Amino acid sequence: MHPLDLDAFAGCFVSSACLVTQTTSGLIIGMLLFLVAVGLTLIFGVLKIVNFSHGAFYMFGAYFALAGYQWTGSFVVALAFGAIGAAIIGLIFERFFISRVYGRDVLMQLLVCYAFVLIFDDVVKLIWGPEFKSMGMPTAFQVPPLFIAGGVVPPFYLLLIGVALGVAILLGLGLARSRLGKIVRAAAHNPGMVSALGINTAMIYGTVFALGCALAGLAGALAAPVRSMTPGMGFSVLIESFIVTVIGGMGSILGALIGALLLGLVRSFGSIGFPLFTDGIMYLFMVIFLVVKPSGLFGKELA
Amino acid sequence: MTAAGKSGINRRATLALMGAGAMSVAAPWVARAQAKTIKIGMPTILSGRVAQLGTSSRNAVLMEVEKLNAAGGLVGRPIEMVIRDSKGQPQEAARVARELVNTDGCELIIDGEASSGSFAVQEVARDLGVLCIHTCSEASSLTADPKQRIPNAFRSVRQGIHDSIAGGSYAAAIAKAKGLKKWATCSPDYAYGRDTTAEFVTYLKHFAPDVEIISETWPKLFQPDYTEIITRILQAKPQALYSALWGGDLTSYIDQANIYAMFGQMEVFAVNMADYTALTVVKNLPKGIHSGNRYIKTFPATPENAAWGDAYRAKYKEYPTNWSWQNATAVMLLNEAAKKANSTDGKKIADALRGLTIKCPFGADGTVTMRAEDQTLIGYAIGWGTTIPNEPYVPDVKAGDWKQILALEAEWKKSKGYT
Numbered sequence: 001m002h003p004l005d006l007d008a009f010a011g012c013f014v015s016s017a018c019l020v021t022q023t024t025s026g027l028i029i030g031m032l033l034f035l036v037a038v039g040l041t042l043i044f045g046v047l048k049i050v051n052f053s054h055g056a057f058y059m060f061g062a063y064f065a066l067a068g069y070q071w072t073g074s075f076v077v078a079l080a081f082g083a084i085g086a087a088i089i090g091l092i093f094e095r096f097f098i099s100r101v102y103g104r105d106v107l108m109q110l111l112v113c114y115a116f117v118l119i120f121d122d123v124v125k126l127i128w129g130p131e132f133k134s135m136g137m138p139t140a141f142q143v144p145p146l147f148i149a150g151g152v153v154p155p156f157y158l159l160l161i162g163v164a165l166g167v168a169i170l171l172g173l174g175l176a177r178s179r180l181g182k183i184v185r186a187a188a189h190n191p192g193m194v195s196a197l198g199i200n201t202a203m204i205y206g207t208v209f210a211l212g213c214a215l216a217g218l219a220g221a222l223a224a225p226v227r228s229m230t231p232g233m234g235f236s237v238l239i240e241s242f243i244v245t246v247i248g249g250m251g252s253i254l255g256a257l258i259g260a261l262l263l264g265l266v267r268s269f270g271s272i273g274f275p276l277f278t279d280g281i282m283y284l285f286m287v288i289f290l291v292v293k294p295s296g297l298f299g300k301e302l303a
Numbered sequence: 304m305t306a307a308g309k310s311g312i313n314r315r316a317t318l319a320l321m322g323a324g325a326m327s328v329a330a331p332w333v334a335r336a337q338a339k340t341i342k343i344g345m346p347t348i349l350s351g352r353v354a355q356l357g358t359s360s361r362n363a364v365l366m367e368v369e370k371l372n373a374a375g376g377l378v379g380r381p382i383e384m385v386i387r388d389s390k391g392q393p394q395e396a397a398r399v400a401r402e403l404v405n406t407d408g409c410e411l412i413i414d415g416e417a418s419s420g421s422f423a424v425q426e427v428a429r430d431l432g433v434l435c436i437h438t439c440s441e442a443s444s445l446t447a448d449p450k451q452r453i454p455n456a457f458r459s460v461r462q463g464i465h466d467s468i469a470g471g472s473y474a475a476a477i478a479k480a481k482g483l484k485k486w487a488t489c490s491p492d493y494a495y496g497r498d499t500t501a502e503f504v505t506y507l508k509h510f511a512p513d514v515e516i517i518s519e520t521w522p523k524l525f526q527p528d529y530t531e532i533i534t535r536i537l538q539a540k541p542q543a544l545y546s547a548l549w550g551g552d553l554t555s556y557i558d559q560a561n562i563y564a565m566f567g568q569m570e571v572f573a574v575n576m577a578d579y580t581a582l583t584v585v586k587n588l589p590k591g592i593h594s595g596n597r598y599i600k601t602f603p604a605t606p607e608n609a610a611w612g613d614a615y616r617a618k619y620k621e622y623p624t625n626w627s628w629q630n631a632t633a634v635m636l637l638n639e640a641a642k643k644a645n646s647t648d649g650k651k652i653a654d655a656l657r658g659l660t661i662k663c664p665f666g667a668d669g670t671v672t673m674r675a676e677d678q679t680l681i682g683y684a685i686g687w688g689t690t691i692p693n694e695p696y697v698p699d700v701k702a703g704d705w706k707q708i709l710a711l712e713a714e715w716k717k718s719k720g721y722t
Contacts, residue, residue: 008538012538017538018538021534021537021538022531022534022538025530025531025533025534026531028530029528029530029531032528130350130351130354130355131354131355131580131584132550132551132554132584133584134551134554134555134558134584134585134586135586136558136585136586136587137558137561137562137586137587141562142587144564145562145563145564152534152537152563152564154562154563155562156562157562223527223528225558226555226558226559226562227527227528227555227558227559228551228552228554228555228558228584229551230352230525230551232352233527236525236526236527237527267531268530268531268534270531271520271531271532271534271535272535272538275519275520275521275535276521278531279523
């Protein structure tokens, strides 16, 4: 196989079937990644913590969704289980452990988070066992794919893109318009001043951390029907989320969205044109940003 | 004062050393005198990503050893298994194997390691001269390469090269019948995935020369998302797809390919599909995936095989794996060889093992043979069939032709410079 298939790459852009299929597949990859990355970036923007254990909440979301689905047979309940379950564990984690390392050395924060990556993996192993699990596609989505302009689009993925897009809009509006959003932005700027105004910053921090975890949990729950679950499954998602936040800018929601979509499209079109080098391109992007614009595309927007 | 203190410590240390020395000299003697129990050591993978396979290896060995012990043990000596976790790390596997022999006094080793670990254990066996039966490593070179081979190591495992020949021959027959000329491949990007795929393609083309590979995709091992891989394959529009994905990667891939209706658009050949670990986990198993057998209680379709699968399931509340039957076979081989040699001495058992044919529920014709020339297992049940979503999952397995497999394997060995 030739590492560079420029003919196929160019051909894809003139074929509507290829264009539609690859664009939607890029959106799918990107939107799920966005949900994980946006939590990461939100937590960093407000709490100034690089949550290295963020992938674990994606994992919890998937496993809680599996439990909810097995219990009720409803995918909506499964999604709620995933998001809420991850939020609760996130809140406990923040209150008892993360809150103790605010403002501490980054290395210290990293070590605490890494310890919990291992602990969380073992917790999942204890509860659900070490072997992999599969949830299966909910019956409502066991339907043939749609054919749009010759391209193949599975209906389940349309739902997935819709939910993620809805979350992005809600989150953006909420932060910009709502009272809580304004407090959160203020706390990100100057926590001392916010607490001087009589606002409970500890509660704000806890809420933001739980929200970030809920988003990762939602991503895990959305992915549960199509990705097998194993302890440690959060790791690969975490790495890609970091690439997204580096490109988009740590702390920026819009940056996370653009970064995630960029990554998704690079992977989907890259697999046509340069299949052996798609990961390389992603890391190359990251390195370029780290060197040329370390704050990323939209860095420091929120903070 | 200082001198006295020093000499005091020295005296105590010396006494302690003498005590320890006396213990270590005495202990083996006591053990030998007390009972004629024979200890068999087994390093295998009991934690991490492939723990399920290691556990199923342990289970199978324990089940067989229990039967043997109930019938009087290994030529009259009760067997005690000493099973340790290697965590899937070669250096740990080697350390554990050495410790099992030197410290625990194990007289035989059953090596339940995946390929990387088995080569490490092989070196320990070479060094210590202990009889070792590999039970999980499918890497052909372990026994085929004369540079690797030692007289005291055997392999009771299916082999990559056998699978590729049987798979290539089966797939070629279908390719010819259905006119499948354009093929794609999708296998994990590491040694196993690359080698198995290359060998399969070689034999597919050997039997069906007009087959053409139009697209290759190499997802990473444990990759969570295959969307771009799946859509790339869909764009290439192959008539058939070969995949060496396994375990959770294979089930993820199937779930994701399913919603693109991929299985209706091409014939899919997934060598690792027909294993209970994947069959029972995947929820919407498509009909008609071609797969090689790994362990399935309906192939060979004999009462002995079905009874063995059911007994295992009754005991452990889950189905056996590919690793299970290989480990069970190792215990059966040891027992028959020890009987033939009328001894539990490793060297004598090794002599008896060479060329030994035993009755076995997993044999293609009810027997398996430990081939003398390279001390590896042949004649085990090997075949391909298509899946259905429920039990028996692969209702009709077409058996591979061992005559053909052995003939082509001999050619392959020659081409590799092994013979």
